[in-house]
Amino acid sequence: MAEQERVGQVRNLSDSEQELPASKRPRTEVINILEVENKKFVSVKRERKREARRKRELEKFPEPCSSDDVLWKDIVAVLGSDVVEGLIREEKAYDSPFAFQQEVELEVKVLGSNGDGIAVSTDSSQKWTVIVPLTLPNERIRARIYRHGRLHSLGDLLEVITPNSELRDSSRIQCKYFGTCGGCQYQMLSYETQLDFKRNVVVKAFQNYSNLSNEEMPEVLSTAPSPLQYQYRTKLTPHFEAPPKHLRNTSLKPPTSKPDWLNIGFNRVGTQKVLDIEDCPIATPIINDQMKETREDVIKKIHTYKKGVSLLFRDSLDTFVDPVDRLSDAFNKHVCVTGQKDMVRERVGDWIFEYIGGSFFQNNNSVLLPLTDYVRDAIFPPIATTPSDLTHLVDTYCGAGLFGIVLSPSFQKVAGIELSPDSIRCATRNAELNNISTDKISFRAGNAGEIFAVVADFPKDQTAVLIDPPRKGCDEFFIKQLLEFGPKSVVYVSCNVHTQARDVGQIMEAGRTGKGPKYILESVRGFDLFPQTAHVESVAVLRRAS
Numbered sequence: 001m002a003e004q005e006r007v008g009q010v011r012n013l014s015d016s017e018q019e020l021p022a023s024k025r026p027r028t029e030v031i032n033i034l035e036v037e038n039k040k041f042v043s044v045k046r047e048r049k050r051e052a053r054r055k056r057e058l059e060k061f062p063e064p065c066s067s068d069d070v071l072w073k074d075i076v077a078v079l080g081s082d083v084v085e086g087l088i089r090e091e092k093a094y095d096s097p098f099a100f101q102q103e104v105e106l107e108v109k110v111l112g113s114n115g116d117g118i119a120v121s122t123d124s125s126q127k128w129t130v131i132v133p134l135t136l137p138n139e140r141i142r143a144r145i146y147r148h149g150r151l152h153s154l155g156d157l158l159e160v161i162t163p164n165s166e167l168r169d170s171s172r173i174q175c176k177y178f179g180t181c182g183g184c185q186y187q188m189l190s191y192e193t194q195l196d197f198k199r200n201v202v203v204k205a206f207q208n209y210s211n212l213s214n215e216e217m218p219e220v221l222s223t224a225p226s227p228l229q230y231q232y233r234t235k236l237t238p239h240f241e242a243p244p245k246h247l248r249n250t251s252l253k254p255p256t257s258k259p260d261w262l263n264i265g266f267n268r269v270g271t272q273k274v275l276d277i278e279d280c281p282i283a284t285p286i287i288n289d290q291m292k293e294t295r296e297d298v299i300k301k302i303h304t305y306k307k308g309v310s311l312l313f314r315d316s317l318d319t320f321v322d323p324v325d326r327l328s329d330a331f332n333k334h335v336c337v338t339g340q341k342d343m344v345r346e347r348v349g350d351w352i353f354e355y356i357g358g359s360f361f362q363n364n365n366s367v368l369l370p371l372t373d374y375v376r377d378a379i380f381p382p383i384a385t386t387p388s389d390l391t392h393l394v395d396t397y398c399g400a401g402l403f404g405i406v407l408s409p410s411f412q413k414v415a416g417i418e419l420s421p422d423s424i425r426c427a428t429r430n431a432e433l434n435n436i437s438t439d440k441i442s443f444r445a446g447n448a449g450e451i452f453a454v455v456a457d458f459p460k461d462q463t464a465v466l467i468d469p470p471r472k473g474c475d476e477f478f479i480k481q482l483l484e485f486g487p488k489s490v491v492y493v494s495c496n497v498h499t500q501a502r503d504v505g506q507i508m509e510a511g512r513t514g515k516g517p518k519y520i521l522e523s524v525r526g527f528d529l530f531p532q533t534a535h536v537e538s539v540a541v542l543r544r545a546s
């Protein structure tokens with residue numbers, strides 16, 4: 001009923017309504033014109049407040065090193081800091097020249113560090129960027145605007161009008177979902193181009209977040225490739241949502257085929273909506289086989305789910321027999337583990353590892369030997385001016401012991417630390433499986449910075465510290481303890497080059513300002529653990545100057 005028609009109406013409660021508790025009784029009060037006007041006034045006020053709150057939210061600078069912050073740095077670089085400062089001063093930083101759902105033609109200028117093309121509007125008086133996934137520098141494109149932020153709008157790609165034919169070749173695409181699935185960004189590129197783009201991400205990260213001078217910053221090396229560029233992912237976690245309420249009933253007959261509303265897969269590009277995925281060519285074959293089977297099971301039982309689910313698929317070797325027989329079938333046969341608590345088994349060269357399904361382990365087995373070899377060579381350079389006498393290794397954020405165990409033959413003593421007690425139990429077991437004595441290697445559960453109290457007796461001139469933190473990087477406590485300890489070498493492996501650049505910058509700054517030992521940044525190199533995606537890992541090597 002329209003608001004005006006209800007004005008002046010009075011209604012008595014029915015008998016059944018009177019029996020309801022006060023909080024559940026329907027409203028009966030007289031609505032008068034004043035109240036209607038008042039309500040409109042209140043709702044306009046509320047809307048204005050909401051708008052102001054949204055603006056305040058937007059005006060907050062993004063969390064340093066977050067993907068929003070990384071994007072913001074790209075936007076400033078594309079528009080130029082003078083233009084950006086001018087627009088902020090004139091309070092135009094949120095005045096998008098585009099309307100919601102407007103279709104626009106744009107020229108893509110650069111590829112942002114998050115993997116999306118950044119275009120600049122040319123046909124409006126105001127300089128403004130538009131972020132469009134799956135586009136490349138120098139392409140003319142058509143996009144539909146769907147959201148606005150500070151000095152940028154986000155757009156869905158509708159058409160590549162003029163492709164960058166030097167870079168884009170659609171015949172390279174190996175996945176039928178590419179362009180719709182949010183998982184991969186770069187399948188249309190040659191692998192060399194992907195590696196070049198990733199090197200550029202590392203270069204920009206150190207420019208934007210390390211505060212290092214040109215003299216302190218070595219040239220970023222070319223990105224180390226992954227031996228496998230497809231079928232490399234040893235872990236997938238597709239998800240699906242619960243059925244609509246009226247279909248959540250265990251007594252219902254199971255569907256004979258996948259209902260239209262059910263999607264089991266990954267998020268669509270730029271959305272939180274699930275895209276149905278039957279196979280994923282970047283995952284290993286055993287994962288794809290298992291995914292087909294599990295999808296059938298989920299479809300049959302879908303009416304029994306009350307919540308959405310994230311599935312787990314991990315490529316594993318079959319059970320190791322104890323003592324491990326490296327010639328047995330189990331040692332070479334792959335199975336797929338789906339339980340969060342089940343044991344996963346993996347081989348890195350001749351080393352063997354067990355870890356729990358739901359815990360951390362690197363997701364591209366093919367690159368782990370090159371990566372650990374690279375870290376060893378970084379600690380003991382093959383062509384060194386002075387022979388290295390490093391004898392002790394501290395493996396911080398050690399997970400199931402990957403680096404500590406693989407590098408152990410090069411050291412007299414290794415000590416590892418990791419927050420997850422489950423991973424530490426696996427690290428200790430992995431040392432045993434690989435016949436490394438407990439006199440030589442030890443792992444403990446705890447906050448990474450606490451290890452420096454434990455290894456106080458390690459000779460700091462002969463100690464290398466390996467750092468491999470989660471995406472957020474190291475905390476202040478860790479950096480302080482590391483600097484107080486002052487090891488000869490530091491090798492920082494990272495899955496987030498932006499926090500890595502920040503942390504390396506802090507270590508170097510401490511030396512520059514006399515607050516810690518002076519380190520030289522010897523090398524920085526991206527590592528490609530996730531071909532076809534925009535993600536890059538990075539290894540930075542620091543050596544204490546004296």
Ligand SMILES: C[S@@+](CC[C@H](N)C(=O)[O-])C[C@H]1O[C@@H](n2cnc3c(N)ncnc32)[C@H](O)[C@@H]1O
Nearest residue numbers: 360397398399402418419420447448468469470
């Ligand atoms: C990127 S993973 C590296 C694991 C291991 N180095 C490897 O390559 O398998 C980061 C690890 O740090 C652990 N972690 C997170 N915060 C930590 C903290 N404050 N102290 C110690 N470990 C932490 C996580 O549980 C995770 O296992």
